[in-house]
Amino acid sequence: MRQMIHDCQLFANRALPTLFLVSAGLLVSACTDNLITRFPPPDVALLQQAQQADPAITMADLDHGRKLYLTNCTACHSAEPIGRYSLSDWQVILPDMSAESKFNAKQGRDVSAYVLSYRRMLAQQSTR
Amino acid sequence: MIRTMSSFSRRTRKTASLLLAVFAFCLIANQASAGTRNFTYVYETTTQPKGAWEYEQWVTWKTDKDTDPEYDRIEFRHELEFGVTDKFQLGLYLSDWRYTDGASVSNDGTEWRTFAIEGIYNLTNPTTDFLGSALYGEFLFGDEKLAVEAKLLLQKKIDNWNFAYNLVYEAEWEGKDFNEEKGVFEQTFGVSYQINPSISVGFEGLHEIEYEDFTEAGDDVVYFGPNFAYRSKSNWWFTVTGLFQATSVDSEPNIQTRLLVGFDF
Numbered sequence: 001m002r003q004m005i006h007d008c009q010l011f012a013n014r015a016l017p018t019l020f021l022v023s024a025g026l027l028v029s030a031c032t033d034n035l036i037t038r039f040p041p042p043d044v045a046l047l048q049q050a051q052q053a054d055p056a057i058t059m060a061d062l063d064h065g066r067k068l069y070l071t072n073c074t075a076c077h078s079a080e081p082i083g084r085y086s087l088s089d090w091q092v093i094l095p096d097m098s099a100e101s102k103f104n105a106k107q108g109r110d111v112s113a114y115v116l117s118y119r120r121m122l123a124q125q126s127t128r
Numbered sequence: 129m130i131r132t133m134s135s136f137s138r139r140t141r142k143t144a145s146l147l148l149a150v151f152a153f154c155l156i157a158n159q160a161s162a163g164t165r166n167f168t169y170v171y172e173t174t175t176q177p178k179g180a181w182e183y184e185q186w187v188t189w190k191t192d193k194d195t196d197p198e199y200d201r202i203e204f205r206h207e208l209e210f211g212v213t214d215k216f217q218l219g220l221y222l223s224d225w226r227y228t229d230g231a232s233v234s235n236d237g238t239e240w241r242t243f244a245i246e247g248i249y250n251l252t253n254p255t256t257d258f259l260g261s262a263l264y265g266e267f268l269f270g271d272e273k274l275a276v277e278a279k280l281l282l283q284k285k286i287d288n289w290n291f292a293y294n295l296v297y298e299a300e301w302e303g304k305d306f307n308e309e310k311g312v313f314e315q316t317f318g319v320s321y322q323i324n325p326s327i328s329v330g331f332e333g334l335h336e337i338e339y340e341d342f343t344e345a346g347d348d349v350v351y352f353g354p355n356f357a358y359r360s361k362s363n364w365w366f367t368v369t370g371l372f373q374a375t376s377v378d379s380e381p382n383i384q385t386r387l388l389v390g391f392d393f
Contacts, residue, residue, distance in 0.1 A: 034287065035256065067256075072214075074255040075174035076164045076359065077325045078288045100392075102177040102211070 038081055039070060042114065050117035057113050064107075065114030072101045073111070082115055083122045090119055163209075164359040168369040168386040169332050170292045170318040173260035173283040175250045176211030183208055185389045190381040199230035199381060219246040224270070242270030254283040254290075264294075275300040288322040290330070299342070311339035320357065328357040332369050350374045351384065363392045 040046075042062035050057040070079055085093060094115060098108035163182050165172065176182060186205035193199045203226040209219045221244035229236045246266040254260025264279035277298040284291045296314035301307070313336070320330030331354050338346040351371035359365040366389045373382045 070256050071253045072177065074253075074285060075177075078285060078290075078322045079255060080325065102179050 035070065035079070039066060039079065040118075042066060046114075046117050046121060049121050050113045053116065054109075054113060061110045062114050062117070065110035065112070068101075068103070068107055068111045069114060072103070072107075073097060076100070082118050085119075087116065087119050087123065090115055163390065163392060164357065164365040165367050165388055165390065166290050166320040166328050166330065166357045167292060167316075167318040167332055167355060168367050168388050169334050169371070170294055170316045171248070171262075171264060171279065171281050172290075172292050173250055173252070173254055173262035173281045175215060175217040175248050175262070176209050178211045178214045180211040181209065181393050183391045183393075186386065188384060188386045190384040192382045193230075193232070193380065194376075194378040194382065196230045196232035199232060201226055201228045201230075201381070215250040217248050219248070220244075221246070221268070224268075240271070242268050242273055242275075244268035248281070254285045259284055272304055272306070273300065273302045274306055290320040290322070290328070291318070292320075293317045309341050311342040313337045313339070318355070320355070326359050326361070330355050330357075332371065334371060347377045347380075348375060349377045349380050365390045365392075 042050075042059055046062060047057070047059050050062055073079070082090075094112045095108070098111065101107075103111065163174075163176055163180070165184075168186075184205075184207040186203070186207065188201075188203040188205075190201045190203075191199060203224070205224050206222040207219055208222060209217055211217050221242070223243065224241040225239060226241060227238045244266055246264065249263045251261040251263065252259060260281075260283035262281040262283075264277075264281055266275075266277040266279075268275040268277070275298055277296065279297075280295040282293045282295075294314075294316045296312070296316070298312040298314070300310045300312065302310070315335045316332065318330060318332040320328045322328045331352065333353075334349075334351040336349045340346065351373050353369060353371035355367060355369035357365070357367040366387065368385070368387045370385045371383070373380060
């Protein structure tokens with residue numbers, strides 16, 4: 001028992017922090033690819049989808065919205081897959097979450113434009 | 129300046145800090161939540177958004193030393209956080225006080241300890257960057273106690289997984305003339321898995337070494353244990369961790385539990 005405690009102590013002192021950092025490093029590239037796949041950067045198709053709801057939306061606004069979704073929104077929880085919730089669910093969730101994140105009007109508009117436009121595209125892809 | 133602070137009566141400071149804590153609690157409006165902590169012994173790298181306020185109530189219970197199985201210490205902390213910018217938050221520890229009891233405790237009972245101010249500056253994002261990082265600084269002062277603490281906060285979020293690590297150094301001065309010096313080196317780490325947007329589970333670890341007079345290293349003390357975090361759909365959340373000593377340092381408690389309850393407004 002004493003030896004086990006001693007071994008545990010050695011491991012904790014020396015290995016765990018290094019193990020944690022190495023594990024985090026090994027997972028980074030997969031994480032990056034995963035983010036791009038699950039939350040794709042806006043393209044022309046997404047912009048056209050967004051401008052059907054708001055003609056004033058620009059590519060920079062969608063890019064800004066994506067960035068806000070992946071940074072500010074993930075301060076409290078993981079990046080929720082956009083397809084997990086229906087369009088009507090998102091139309092309730094987004095105003096609440098924007099208030100929680102203390103978004104101003106433009107930030108709220110941009111993140112909503114990105115999420116709702118991508119959700120509409122997912123819905124169209126699933127009906128084809 | 130040190131003697132001036134010490135000249136305020138203990139009762140006055142204790143009363144003022146408790147009144148401040150109650151006042152802060154009363155300011156809470158039913159606004160949506162701005163922050164949740166997934167760990168109680170490990171800080172994450174994200175900060176309160178600009179303009180957001182949060183009140184956190186800390187309760188830490190330490191018990192059961194090999195040298196004193198009846199040992200109990202319950203520590204209370206009242207913290208108010210404010211997002212100065214989207215990357216910088218300030219925290220005020222309005223009052224730190226504790227209740228101690230046990231066969232080895234010479235003056236058991238309730239004791240007010242300290243005030244503190246902390247700042248956290250976010251450098252990189254744990255989701256989108258290679259590694260999330262932040263710098264933490266704290267200045268703590270009280271009756272015959274001064275301390276300065278610095279931390280490097282690291283974090284990575286991958287899908288529903290959340291990994292965090294803190295590297296900590298603290299310098300303390302205690303006693304009537306603040307001539308009792310001590311350094312503390314600490315590492316904390318945590319892993320948490322989000323089951324759904326309201327619930328996360330995981331575990332935390334803590335490793336600490338004290339250095340008397342900043343030079344004489346004491347025993348390595350290591351703790352591990354599970355944690356649970358709940359985030360409500362309104363403006364409050366709580367996280368609880370239970371740690372068990374993995375080493376065999378007789379003078380340290382074998383069990384410690386921490387509960388954080390947060391209210392955002």
